[in-house]
Amino acid sequence: MTDFRLPSLGADMDEGTLLEWRVAPGQAVKKGDIVAVVDTSKAAIDVEVWVDGTVRELLTKVGEKIPVGTVMARLLVPGEQVVEIPPAPVAPAVRVVRAAAPATLPLAAPAESGPAARRPVSPAARRRAVELGVPLTGLAGTGAGGAVTLADVEHADVERAALRSVAASVPPAVDRAVDRAAEMRKVIAAAMARSKREIPHYYLAEPVPMRAALGWLRAHNESQPVTQRLLPAVLLIKAVALALHEVPEMNGTFIDGGFRPSAAAHVGVAISLRRGGLIAPALHDVGDKPLPQLMAELGDLVQRARAGSLRSSELADPTVTVTNLGDQGVEAVHGVIYPPQVALVGFGRIGERAWVEAGRIVALPMVTASLAADHRVSDGHRGALFLARVRELLQRPQDL
Amino acid sequence: MNDDDIRTGVLATLRRIAPEVEADELLGDRALRDQVDLDSMDWLNVIVGLHQRFGVDIPEADYAGLVSLDAIVAYLARRLAA
Numbered sequence: 001m002t003d004f005r006l007p008s009l010g011a012d013m014d015e016g017t018l019l020e021w022r023v024a025p026g027q028a029v030k031k032g033d034i035v036a037v038v039d040t041s042k043a044a045i046d047v048e049v050w051v052d053g054t055v056r057e058l059l060t061k062v063g064e065k066i067p068v069g070t071v072m073a074r075l076l077v078p079g080e081q082v083v084e085i086p087p088a089p090v091a092p093a094v095r096v097v098r099a100a101a102p103a104t105l106p107l108a109a110p111a112e113s114g115p116a117a118r119r120p121v122s123p124a125a126r127r128r129a130v131e132l133g134v135p136l137t138g139l140a141g142t143g144a145g146g147a148v149t150l151a152d153v154e155h156a157d158v159e160r161a162a163l164r165s166v167a168a169s170v171p172p173a174v175d176r177a178v179d180r181a182a183e184m185r186k187v188i189a190a191a192m193a194r195s196k197r198e199i200p201h202y203y204l205a206e207p208v209p210m211r212a213a214l215g216w217l218r219a220h221n222e223s224q225p226v227t228q229r230l231l232p233a234v235l236l237i238k239a240v241a242l243a244l245h246e247v248p249e250m251n252g253t254f255i256d257g258g259f260r261p262s263a264a265a266h267v268g269v270a271i272s273l274r275r276g277g278l279i280a281p282a283l284h285d286v287g288d289k290p291l292p293q294l295m296a297e298l299g300d301l302v303q304r305a306r307a308g309s310l311r312s313s314e315l316a317d318p319t320v321t322v323t324n325l326g327d328q329g330v331e332a333v334h335g336v337i338y339p340p341q342v343a344l345v346g347f348g349r350i351g352e353r354a355w356v357e358a359g360r361i362v363a364l365p366m367v368t369a370s371l372a373a374d375h376r377v378s379d380g381h382r383g384a385l386f387l388a389r390v391r392e393l394l395q396r397p398q399d400l
Numbered sequence: 401m402n403d404d405d406i407r408t409g410v411l412a413t414l415r416r417i418a419p420e421v422e423a424d425e426l427l428g429d430r431a432l433r434d435q436v437d438l439d440s441m442d443w444l445n446v447i448v449g450l451h452q453r454f455g456v457d458i459p460e461a462d463y464a465g466l467v468s469l470d471a472i473v474a475y476l477a478r479r480l481a482a
Contacts, residue, residue, distance in 0.1 A: 221460045226451045229460065231440050274420065274437070302441050327439040 012191030241286035268318030
């Protein structure tokens with residue numbers, strides 16, 4: 001038997017309200033199936049299961065608000081069967097679960113460490129925790145050896161305060177759209193405050209000539225029906241993914257005091273929502289996909305993000321974020337990294353600028369690519385290499 | 401199809417992409433993108449929507465002329481008459 005937990009939905013979504021179960025006890029499920037729909041401050045999320053198995057029991061009730069990591073259901077893994085032992089006269093009913101073979105279970109949420117695992121807590125942190133009334137159990141430590149530091153405690157207090165104010169700001173039977181916008185603003189603020197507090201950002205920018213890329217795009221789009229046309233954003237996102245393969249310090253997550261690089265580039269795409277706020281769900285394995293496929297997936301992702309219908313994996317696993325604010329007309333972006341990621345790549349407006357080429361000033365379509373990256377993981381030298389690589393890749397669009 | 405029918409169709413397409421659009425608040429002769437929050441993905445979806453509704457494939461080279469609601473209506477009327 002394995003627990004199915006509400007998976008992480010990104011740094012700024014730590015709880016959800018169950019809207020609907022899509023499965024019933026006894027039903028077989030496969031990895032990736034949608035088993036439930038959970039509402040968050042940003043969108044209704046289709047929650048996927050991460051193992052093959054059979055639903056044994058559903059624990060969370062529709063309408064219940066639960067934090068990330070809550071056991072929502074229990075599943076039997078393949079080969080496992082439940083033997084019901086008839087109740088003995090005195091003993092309560094017991095269910096024995098028999099596993100055909102010892103199985104290691106990939107869980108949606110990381111397994112808890114052993115019951116006796118005690119993490120060190122610095123004296124200052126312990127004192128502050130008592131003052132603030134922050135429980136130390138379950139608190140993530142970012143100090144040496146997973147130690148809980150003063151900063152961890154203060155951080156936890158700020159997040160609790162944010163959560164409390166979210167809860168307090170949601171009076172019943174008032175306009176829900178207004179509530180949702182206010183709630184989203186608060187969760188974004190909490191995640192971005194955490195980013196600015198914890199991540200030592202550095203910022204780089206690089207002008208990128210776009211003549212080759214736009215010329216290639218124009219020629220490609222001329223021969224395509226309107227439904228098959230590509231947007232420049234797809235080229236930018238693909239170039240970022242390919243450059244990440246070469247400079248892997250920009251691609252991954254920083255968790256529990258260490259950097260976990262990712263082999264695949266799951267690019268979070270910042271999408272502004274019509275009712276306000278933004279969300280950055282992932283396009284998966286961007287480096288391996290041809291441009292037309294990426295375009296189709298991007299279109300689908302934007303549409304579903306705006307309609308408020310995303311999958312849990314899309315929110316949980318971006319390894320980097322790309323923001324394309326140039327669409328709104330700004331020249332450059334100085335980004336805030338979305339924790340636990342370690343880099344954010346921004347693109348400004350693509351437009352004609354004066355550029356010096358072979359000693360002459362020419363008018364060229366240009367875009368400013370920028371990088372906000374995490375100094376705990378990389379230095380400006382590697383960041384510069386990364387942006388230079390993005391620039392080079394965009395000069396050979398036919399190879400993207 | 402007269403210009404009013406085309407205008408109604410364009411507005412319906414626009415509202416599918418940007419549901420907050422109010423037909424009577426939109427100034428026909430002013431730039432659409434100054435009045436409606438449309439990014440490049442939205443704009444592409446507008447073009448795809450117009451293609452589906454009117455059966456007119458709008459080449460990218462013509463986008464630059466499709467600035468205002470009036471310009472889009474006039475453009476479609478011309479293409480449909482051809």
